[in-house]
Amino acid sequence: MSASIGARRWGKGWVKGNAVVCPYHGWQFGGDGKCTHIPTLDDDKVPARAKVDSYPVQEKYGIVFAFLGDLPEEERPPLHEIEEYDQEGWRTNRLVVFELNAFYERSIENGLDPSHNEFVHPAQGSPGMQPDFRKKPLDMHDSAWGSEFLVRFDNKLTDTRALADVAQSVPEVTAGSGFVGPNQMITWIRFSENAMFHQYFFEAPIDESHTQVFFVNMRTFMLEPENDGRLVNINLTIAQEDIDLLETLDPVGTPNSPTEEVLVPSDGAVISYRKHLKTWKDNGWRVDMETMRAKRQNMTFAIPCPARRTSGNWVLNPVPLIPGANQD
Numbered sequence: 001m002s003a004s005i006g007a008r009r010w011g012k013g014w015v016k017g018n019a020v021v022c023p024y025h026g027w028q029f030g031g032d033g034k035c036t037h038i039p040t041l042d043d044d045k046v047p048a049r050a051k052v053d054s055y056p057v058q059e060k061y062g063i064v065f066a067f068l069g070d071l072p073e074e075e076r077p078p079l080h081e082i083e084e085y086d087q088e089g090w091r092t093n094r095l096v097v098f099e100l101n102a103f104y105e106r107s108i109e110n111g112l113d114p115s116h117n118e119f120v121h122p123a124q125g126s127p128g129m130q131p132d133f134r135k136k137p138l139d140m141h142d143s144a145w146g147s148e149f150l151v152r153f154d155n156k157l158t159d160t161r162a163l164a165d166v167a168q169s170v171p172e173v174t175a176g177s178g179f180v181g182p183n184q185m186i187t188w189i190r191f192s193e194n195a196m197f198h199q200y201f202f203e204a205p206i207d208e209s210h211t212q213v214f215f216v217n218m219r220t221f222m223l224e225p226e227n228d229g230r231l232v233n234i235n236l237t238i239a240q241e242d243i244d245l246l247e248t249l250d251p252v253g254t255p256n257s258p259t260e261e262v263l264v265p266s267d268g269a270v271i272s273y274r275k276h277l278k279t280w281k282d283n284g285w286r287v288d289m290e291t292m293r294a295k296r297q298n299m300t301f302a303i304p305c306p307a308r309r310t311s312g313n314w315v316l317n318p319v320p321l322i323p324g325a326n327q328d
């Protein structure tokens with residue numbers, strides 16, 4: 001994550017040794033969230049209440065993943081494993097990070113939508129689903145935390161696109177996508193057994209209308225390193241076509257009820273995603289943004305961290321949650 005983004009979005013603190021330093025009065029906080037040093041106090045006088053939430057993190061694929069919540073480890077949505085990462089026969093592009101002015105759920109749904117490609121992606125040749133797949137419900141395959149599908153598209157890539165021949169010479173492409181948890185999306189694009197892209201999008205909500213996407217692109221062809229830059233540019237062109245559309249959507253979030261829009265069979269993955277979102281909301285996991293917005297003038301909120309389950313005396317207010325239908 002670049003320093004400029006951190007400074008703009010999340011404050012102006014800095015790291016000193018193993019501590020994060022507050023830019024206002026120089027208080028220092030350790031990785032466990034506890035304040036270790038207040039410049040105007042002796043270190044043994046730092047109040048126990050001087051602490052902030054600290055979240056479990058994992059570093060993988062060049063990304064630091066944080067779990068923002070207080071669930072015990074065994075109850076958390078899994079971090080999706082990229083099984084082919086570092087495997088022979090696969091090449092990873094450098095990590096691509098981009099931002100969009102849209103809510104992350106809209107961005108995930110865009111990736112789960114096979115019918116937009118023929119209208120939004122002229123740079124890909126505007127691929128349309130083949131007739132066998134057009135009017136039937138998507139054949140969704142469910143997992144514990146998500147769902148996925150594969151369909152076939154007419155391959156309309158032309159030699160002007162400068163992908164390898166192996167990708168441009170086949171008449172059809174098998175492709176699809178899926179989600180794992182609320183903000184991990186995967187796309188599979190298979191020109192042949194030997195020419196595939198597997199694309200992983202980890203989408204971090206910044207707020208209700210901004211999302212930061214961490215994109216890992218894996219491939220089994222065009223393996224020479226000199227192709228990396230060209231493929232990043234192609235991917236970013238495609239992403240920009242989506243972004244230009246997503247930033248105009250109204251409402252910014254997803255509609256509250258299926259009665260407020262018309263869904264069709266090709267929306268099967270979106271429907272599945274919405275069902276999972278409802279389950280997670282019913283578990284009591286959705287932040288009550290309306291209440292939080294109304295109180296933000298004089299209150300600061302934090303998503304409770306796991307330590308809140310075993311200790312009290314916290315200064316920051318826990319984010320308000322929408323009571324879940326599955327809760328006692």
Ligand SMILES: [Fe+2]
Nearest residue numbers: 110116120242
């Ligand atoms: Fe798209």
